[in-house]
Amino acid sequence: MTKTTTLTTAQTTHGFLLEREERIAELSATARIYRHEKTGARLLSLESPDENKVFGVAFRTPPMDSTGLPHILEHSVLCGSRKFPVKEPFVELIKGSLNTFLNALTFPDKTCYPVASANLQDFYNLVDVYLDAVFFPRLTENTLKQEGWHYDVEDAAAPLALKGVVFNEMKGVYSSPDSLLAEYSQRALFPDVCYGLDSGGDPERIPDLTFAQFMDYHRRLYHPANAYAFFSGDDDPEKRLALLDEYFSQFDAPAAPPDSAIGLQPPFAAPRRLVHYYAADSADSDDALETGEARDDAPASGEAAPETGEARETARAMCTVNFGLPQIAGAAGGPDLDLALGVLEHALIGLPSSPLRKALVDSGLGEDLAGGGLETDLKQLAFSVGLKGMPAATAESSSDAVEQLVLCTLRQLAEGGLHPDDIGAAMNSVEFDLRENNTGSYPRGLALFFEALSTWLYDADPLELLPFEGPLARLKARLARGERVFEDLIRAHFLDNPHRALVLLLPDPGLGARREAAEEARLAAVRAKLSDADMRRLAEETRTLRALQEAPDAPEDLAKIPRLKLSDLPRENARIPHEKLAAAGAPLFAHALPTSGVVYLDLALDLSAVPDALIPLTPILGRALFEMGTKKTPFVDLSRRIAMTTGGLWAQTFVSSVRGERGQGPDAAAQRLLLRGKATRENLAALTGLMAEVLLEPDFSDAGRLGKIILETKARREQRLIPAGHTLAATRLKARFGVAQAMNEAMQGLSGLTFVRELAGRMESNPQGVRRDLETLLGFLLSRRGLVLNITAEGPDIQAALPLLEGLAASLPDAAIIPARRGIPDLPEREGLCLPAQVNYVAAGGNARLRGQEPGAAAAVAAKFLRAGYLWERVRVQGGAYGASCAYSRLSGNLVFASYRDPNLGRTLEAFKGVGPHLTGLTIDPAELEKSIIGAVGDLDHYMLPDAKGFTALARELTGEDEAYRQAAREAVLGATAADFAAFGRAVDAVLEDGPVVIAGGREALEKSDLGLTLSKVL
Ligand SMILES: [Zn+2]
Helix, strand or coil: CCHHHHHHCCCEECCEEEEEEEEEHHHCEEEEEEEECCCCCEEEEEECCCCCEEEEEEEECCCCCCCCHHHHHHHHCCCCECCCCCCCHHHHHHHCCCCCEECCEECCCEEEEEEEECCHHHHHHHHHHHHHHHHCECCCHHHHHHHHCEEECCCCCCCCEEECHHHHHHHHHHCCHHHHHHHHHHHHHCCCCHHHCCCCCCCCCHHHCCHHHHHHHHHHHCCHHHEEEEEEECCCHHHHHHHHHHHHCCCCCCCCCCCCCCCCCCCCCCCEEEEEEEECCCCCHHHHHHHCCCCCCCCCCCCCCCCCCHHHHHCEEEEEEEEEEEECCCCCCHHHHHHHHHHHHHHHHHCCCCHHHHHHHHCCCCCEEEEEEEECCCCEEEEEEEEEEEEHHHHHHHHHHHHHHHHHHHHHHHHHCCCHHHHHHHHHHHHHHHHHCCCCCCCHHHHHHHHHHHHHCCCCCCCCCCCCHHHHHHHHHHHHCCCCHHHHHHHHHHHCCCCEEEEEEEEECCHHHHHHHHHHHHHHHHHHCCCHHHHHHHHHHHHHHHHHHHCCCCHHHHCCCCCCCHHHCCCCCCCCCCEEEEECCEEEEEEECCCCCEEEEEEEEECCCCCHHHHHHHHHHHHHHHHCCECCCCHHHHHHHHHHHCCEEEEEEEEEECCHHHCCCCCCEEEEEEEEEEEEHHHHHHHHHHHHHHHHCECCCCHHHHHHHHHHHHHHHHHHHCCCHHHHHHHHHHCCCCHHHHHHHHHHCHHHHHHHHHHHHHHHHCHHHHHHHHHHHHHHHCCCCCCEEEEEECHHHHHHHHHHHHHHHHCCCCCCCCCCCCCCCCCCCEEEEEECCCCEEEEEEEECHHHCCCCCCCHHHHHHHHHHCHHHHHHHHHCCCCEEEEEECCCCCEEEEEEECECCCHHHHHHHHCHHHHHHCCCCCHHHHHHHHHHHHHHHCCCCCHHHHHHHHHHHHHHCCCHHHHHHHHHHHHCCCHHHHHHHHHHHHHHHCCCCEEEEEEHHHHHHCCCCCEEEECC
16 A cells, blocks of 8 residues: 555545544543544544443433423433433442442533443443443334323323423432532523423423423434543453444435534623522421421420521521623633643632632621522533522521622622732642542543533543643643633633622522422313313323333343343452551551552541440531641641641541441441541651641631531532432431441431530530530541551552551540440431422331341342342332332341332332332242353442542451451352342341331322321421
């Protein structure tokens, strides 16, 4: 071949034309950008040494209205496909795969289907099922009915009801003021483009969606010509092309490109102001106690009855000030602006001491920061900041004050300049994050996929924002030259930018009832137009849908889902490098792992000596240590020093049951406050120095600062209540079963929230008392006798760290630790926790061990089987809940069921009670058993980055899960049989027979139930 022909003849491989190839050194990856010749499909293929392989396909799916069509379609394509004609291939995959990520996500303008696995065969299986699902789904009217919405009619005489998985899911989302604030803030800035609509679905609009629209949208937009495919990792790059071509080549290029372009919002001529409402609980707390079912004769712990006045106090308003920023994708200097805005965001609100965050929190106008900061997932960037926890009565004027404060603070910064240490702290934090590339439990490749889409989706270069060394070096050089980079950005994009919207979200006690009335009226209007024959038809359709949902898949169809064999699984647990050393007599665990020069350090302080009354204060102490300053260093300086020299320092509580076989009962617990930090190897001395300084020379005297930490903690916990209602209910339930669980509830559960609310009151009346409590609490923890140290780093860095760790441990006093007596709270048997939510969270369970049942490690297999089988069908598919879980802890013996965003109460409890008979009477199909085993092994082997490995090793030391114990568990899982399922079924029967029940949910639903609940108002 002559030189000329190689230049002019395009080379295609498996139908793909290579458009560009680039080495990205900072990601240790080679990127290739392809086009599929026949269809125009795009592919970004990253070759890297990452064993956690990622595949994803995304479609550009701007919504045309707020019926939630993109979201409903995202659910629906996973309900069976041409090659895999079963009800839910997705669930079958969850059952029998070693995936490290398997999900589907709807964004405001795109829908993504990513999978990941470290096992090559498993990876290919996942890719095949996902490609078939998105391109060849079996969409029927019943799919839309089940996943979207339908009129549910028991019989021709019964009233109409609306049901559907997404319909119910979005009711949950619309019950959360924080979700609403984020949604309304986005809509406010982009009212004229697709971001002014809700791609997830407004529950009031979802029933407008028709089957014809649903099918048409899939046909037009789920086409290779509208697809963005992605691979990354260490798999064979050529095979990627072949896998995709097999699907893409079945399509022809569309006559015209798919109409999915996303418009640019015309800039505002003047700032706007919008007021929205959320549904607050209408009943007041006195009523609640009157109408609740009879309480136990003996007054319970007292926490069931919140103080009067709580109702007024919790009906809070929130607001955001939002700025529309330019489009980065494809713009000249885009990557530099993107990085600079990221650093500016950090400098403004990244730390408690950052000037904009501090000005807002210190203003006393609200309790905690609101707004998502810099939004980079849309075509245009946006910035959102504000306050939540504002008294509702004065919120109108407070929100104006918040906007003025934001603008005034920004003006001062633009004129007077940012403090050099705030810039230094922000630069170091952003650079540390880029180099550490710590994506937590997310596969690293998935983060790259989303980063690429943030430009690719808008017809710009997918590699635009992936390399960071160039932009970083240029930004550093500009700062070194003395350029006022950030001040100029503030002026250009915030102060001189009329594209701004103030969004105020107010509580409306009547809104929940009005929404329900509107839904009922809508149904009544529909009903009025229906003839008896129509009703009979709807009843028949409802029965057909249920029959379809209940009919098992044909075994030959299930067998088509590709899966691993037991023989593909490693028999041995993966070991984490683990060396037991000592520092000044304290145990020191060291894990030599490739961390790119980062050192991770954990200091585990013993909580055993802390009296019960002070336990709930522990999370506050954890924050106060790092967020209040020391006797030597004021708070703002400490905060900057942490950010300038480390990758972060924070505290976290760790309380767990310990291994039962050690002969300890439910009153044995590992109880720790962990100080955790990370730094580059060069900065380890700064990290240990900071840990010693905050522990030995703390200064809790700034009552204003402490009060803000407490209010923020309170606001954050209240915010989590509805999105994590299942955790609230399950944590409360488990408090009855053991010391560790009672401590967790006291610190993080409903009791913990009640404590923090009271603490906020005490800060008003007696701040000195709170300060003394913090000092007393810290005194119980400061002893090297109870200390455990944990380091994760590269081998030579561990050796170099030993003298520093020795010094750190030796600096703590050698004080005796006298364990405090621990109690378990006496709580009502059946509790209802009232939330202003349209959905419920039902938790039930007990301690199997206390009931004489020991289902063993193989219980994990049965639980897996239930979650993807019986519970999925009964509680999600038939009941309409978003999900249900079943968890057995071999450490504690606790066996707990919980439902999530559930329209039901008693029906779900009945479903839980059906588990025992279901399992004991089961003839389990060997293929199903094998799938569940593989899924359970997948949980045992979940993928971890080095820092997570080091932390997991520490946790196992604290709970006594040594290698032999873990290996025995693995063997029990691998060898699980029908007998193990029956044993688990007996354990379920034993705990559910007369076990406690906790349901978090809407007051009306809880009051109407005949479950004998003792009600208390949470929010
Ligand atoms: Zn969903």
